Amino acid sequence: MAEKIVRPILTYADEAHHSSADSYKKIMNYFKPRLWLGMTATPDKRDDNLEGRNIYEIFNHQIAYEIRLQDAMKEDLLCPFHYFGITDLEVIADAGKSSEEKFENFKYLTSDERVLNVMKQAKFFGYSGERVKGLIFCSRIDEARELSAKFNEKGWRTLVLSGSDSETVRAAAVERLAGDEAEDALDYIISVDIFSEGVDVPEINQVIMLRPTESPIIFIQQLGRGLRKAEDKEYVVVIDFIGNYRNNFMIPIALSGDRSYNKDNIRRYVTEGGRVIPGASTIHFDEISRKRIFQAIDNANFNDIKLIRENYMNLKNKLGHIPALADFDKYGEMDVLRIFDNNSLGSYYKFLVKYEKEYTTRLSKDEETVIEFVSKKLANGKRIHELEMLKRLLKYQNGIMDLLKKSLHDNYNCSMNDNCAENVVNMMTNEFPTSAAKKTYSQCVFLEKDGSDYKVSKLFSEMLQNKDFYRILEELIDFGILRYKDNFSMRYQDTDLVLYQKYTYEDACRLLNWKRNEVPLNIGGYKYDKKTKTFPVFINYDKQDDISDTTKYEDHFTSSDHLIAISKSGRSIESEDVQNFLKAKERGIDVQLFVRKNKDDKISKEFYYLGRMTSTGAVKEFVMPNTDKTAVEIEWALDTPVREDIYEYIVNG
Template identity: 50%
Template sequence: MDNQNDILEGAKTAFINETYNPANDFKPKFLSNNFNHKVLNSIKDELQNCDEFFISSAFITLGGLTPLLQDFLELEQRGIKGKILTTDYLNFTDPKALKKLQSLDNIEVKLYAQEKNGFHTKGYVFRKGNIYKGIVGSSNLTLNALTVNKEWNVEFTSLHDGEVLNNLLSEFNNLWDEANNLEDVLPAYEKLYDSQKNFTKLKENYKKLSSEDLVPNSMQVGFMESLRSLIQSGESKALLVSATGTGKTYASAFAVQDFNPKKFLFVVHREQIAKQAINAYKNVFKNTKDFGLLTGNSKDYDSNFLFSTIQTLSKDDVYTKFKKDEFDYIVIDEVHKAGAYSYQKIMDYFEPEFCLGMTASPERPDGIDIYELFDHNLACEIRLKDALEEDLLCPFHYFGISDLEIDGKTVDDSTEFNQLVSDDRVNYLLEKSAYYGYSGERIKALVFCSRKKEANELSKAFNKRGHPSIVLTGDDSQQTREDAIYRLTNDEAKNKLEYIFTVDIFNEGVDIPEINQVLLVRPTQSPIIFIQQLGRGLRKFKNKDYVVILDFIGNYKNNFMIPIALSGDRSYDKDNIRRYLMEGNKVIPGASSISFDEVSKKRIYNSINNTSFSRIALFKEKYNNLKFKLGRIPMLLDFYENGEMDPLLILNHTTMDCYYSFLKKADKDYDEYLSEEEISSLKFISKNLASGKRPHELLILKSLIYNGYFSVELIEHLLKTEYDIQNDVKSIESAIDVLNLDFSKKDKKDFPELSFMNEFQISNEFKEYLAHETYRKHILDVINYGLLKYKTEYNAQVEGENLTLYAKYSRRDVCRLLNWPNDDSSTLYGYRVKHNTCPIFVTYDKKEDISDSTKYPDKILFLHLKLYVTFLNLQQFFKSKNSVFFLKK
């Protein structure tokens, strides 16, 4: 009966009044592809929770199927059965996708032979117990239809006897009975599909690409405009920070073309990259320039456009052949390496009119300030998330796969070599590579290993099993590398390769756009290296619809870096990292997808839980990164606005009183001074109010600072106009108590001399502190940081409450935000009925040895207030006065 009522309430919300019960999970929904939600996400959610499913889609492609492969595999392991119906209409459905589905024991697939009438169905039905969820509309089982196309679909919930559901299932069953078993018709359909595809390919071969086809992408246009502005303002250096695969080399070529130098120098760290850069520049400049190579194998000193390796150029007898002002324009690729002596020598020697540095990752762990080398002129910054939003990269499907247990032990940082290359692990890698597949006619994969010896043994094992592969390391010659890449990428090559094994030589710079699968069989050492290796497959290429990334996740201590790298979130907030692990697929832009199997998720959660982000060394590293980028000492607000690290980690550290205390420890150049009393005042605000969970105290302080007074009416006005908070006098009164130290006995004890106000006027002590510019700067920084944090993280509050859904609060926070007159956090445990409120604290991570009364199921939490009673200590509860509060409710 409850389900029936929920469905009725959902219908009222969907079709009568959207405010009726917006939190109802059973309400019909309109589904389309938008920021933070794709149709794909809804299908994945239902697959993960269903007992049975039925899909009818006119078109099915490998691209549409691939992001669901992890879900289908888990359904097979759980014995959840499903039926998928498609058609030969327009010969569009990909036979490879049908074969993939056919390989799964739990899924039946049929092909409807379209003869007279078109077949356009797009419907997905999922059963969970006696509840059915349906998604019907315009989305086929194709990649773009599920992720980026403008599609209209409706999701509805029904019980078994619902009319719409029964009509839908009846139609499905009728079509199913008329359709052909896949094994009976697939060979003939595949021949028809291939012949049509070959005809299409033949027509494409007649298309001629002209020079007009080469135009800057959105990143390159923005970069060129910014660079032009810098040059016009008299700057002589600039930095381009852009994700791997977004076209930095072409961006530089367009910019150089715009500048039109007489002599030009391009500096790289490998000859292969220099050759690729020459090809890019030739495509832009055509035959208008004299291009040359300066490497260990080529000595084209006299060329007007010279491309050189740093190893050759930095030799004393080479760079001194050129005058200091020989080149009008210099581009330095992978400039994060510029801290090395060889780069420094070149940059100190040459005096071009303009010097451009390019990198995907300017941050360095060794403390070298790359930004300073280019006068802090950041011409453009586009990270992975931005590049995906701008459609600059090939979509990727990332799969976090649990690495194999060998002899009952999970692969970890200390696993012995013999286990890493065992037959079982080799078979496992090949099995997963085959299952998750690739886009294109044949596999062209890169495999990143931890060490050369492992790469060699795995390559031998792959070759033995009929999968041609080779190992490339830094010891191989340039010619060997080029030959291997040709055999991997060129379909006409003799002795074609399927896999290239390596350790790190392909981490950066080398352009192999044909790569359609990347295997990561090593622990993640840093988010930067992770993105570099991921980026090897992200370049767009003809007939490559997506790239598959397979990350084999063992019990590695650095697993927490994976969601950090994928999200680009540098806040180091554990809740953010956990949230991305759960919901990354929902927020990643474009047609890309992210999936983890359950074991991998658990391993990453363990890594997050066991890793401390409250380390001074981490704080200093992030501080230096931001200081280098800004060219000055950053404040709290700078950290937050630049997404470098959530400064609350610093403020909450047990050894830090406030941000000033951190600066004194972290930066030897910081020479400002605060008194003990001023530090104590900052400590109170930093520890208690900087989190931004309520703006009231911060607005009162701001008014005292700027006006010398405040009033309840003024704070009410500010709350209403700036934060849309209305009729909240009780919270203002509570905030006054907090600032007067009347809320907490502990505060009175810890800060006996602290005084911000005298009635509604600024106190003499506070006014005296504010006369000191350093103190004034720091307190305003904390206040503005807290207010911005409130606006971005806590402003979506439940109406009439100071609490935000899904946010995290301490017991002290709860007492303060419920406007209790005193801080009862030291004696507040499971629940407390007080002042007509009842906060309930629920243990999510329950250990095995706890009492039965605490072993409640997590999934019932926060459904209905009436359910809470069931999970409190019932016998004691009904004897207490608290039961009256609940039963009235």
């Protein structure tokens, strides 16, 4: 009688990111369940070449449940942690060697000075519980063994585990670390393989990171080893020794969960500390570590093609197909605006043409330019008007302005005055850009006059006959509308601006309904637009050391709702712009404040919008240092006090 094969209903695979390994394949090929259930904390782990079968493909791209660090902390599923980013030991350099090169050198990694410093900091920051049950992460097996020997000589009880150790060795080490036996106990396990499944111990109450952070995924994997809840464990202490490593900025990205790769956002996360983590957890960076991370952020290129491709492949592997634009937001991957902002790309379409073999759609040069224009200028969702107009243009030939006004009123509870209508039309007919910029998007004329209203332009109407172009544009418009609803629909008072969102000079000119854009050089610190009677003030809070004395103004907050701002040089109290500031209310002039922390950020170039402000009447004329130019100091009262986290970042970050 033939042996009866039992087909299980469900088979469970732990550490499922190993499913492509031969050992796992044998098991998965043997059992034929109705359902395989895989569990892993690192589903994105794959080969460096980004090719081949991935974990999502093996499980048919079916994701039963996914939870990220932020959500897990919010749901109280994990133990609170106290993270301390502290300075790794500075060792006297060999001539001509950088700090990064030094710490790649074995003798510096295992020097007596470094060993003593690690032990000192571990004692200082402490742990939760009666005795330390710690885990140390190292980069190399030789480093781990040497450190273990030196730690043991100086009184710690440590042991090295790596992927080459057997399950029996791992289990014995874990029992010695987690158990209550004092005689044979371990204080620390030193782990070399970051994904080593053998060091998953709920009792761990201190994690020490002695290796550079290479990616947010790896960092969270390290952190997660200490986040399991256990009896008599209130929290876990995480001590991260931060050196001058190129990817230091990965730490705040991992802790915040923000994959936008926006430099200013990352700087703010470093400054805000525990505000980015729900619950009782805290985050602290010492001053030198903070400076090192800021330096790494300054040097990083977040529009780098390699970074974009890696994030794209993460998402494609997860989905099993070319991602739609909305998928980047839905699954928490890189902000697709990084693709739009890349000067060699400009649109998702162009990225796919260059780097996706499966993508066969091709547009004409003019169609490609229109897609780039909408991607770069409108798809961020900072205003709904142009996006809704494009939505109407896809379906209707004429009566466009009347249709737009009705849509704005019915769907978004916003109106459109004459200045706004003119600005929108200028945006959609290539009349808004500066003279130098008009040529770039000369084909982006979507409207033409039709009596008292507007209709679709002949050129754009012809483009819409291409089904591929229509589909790409429609997806882009819908993406922008979603961005608006998520980020820019909570408008401030009667403006089209949102408090604490970030805007470029061009954004401000457009959203304040100026007839034409102005180049930043013509705006300087402020510019008055007579037609709209708007008077935006732009402040760079951190000044460069090498700027001229005539532009080195000491603008500063005196509190969260009061600001001292300096006029342009060569001004007196009687100057027209100063008088417009001082008498703004009686003259019906709308003064609005935009502040950015770092002028050097060449990618975002954005200011935080902080609302309207009014002169208090306190004013002082003075001669600027080292010049014969006068300027005027004006005190302002903000209509809305600056939110605490933004204020702290701008003033103290």
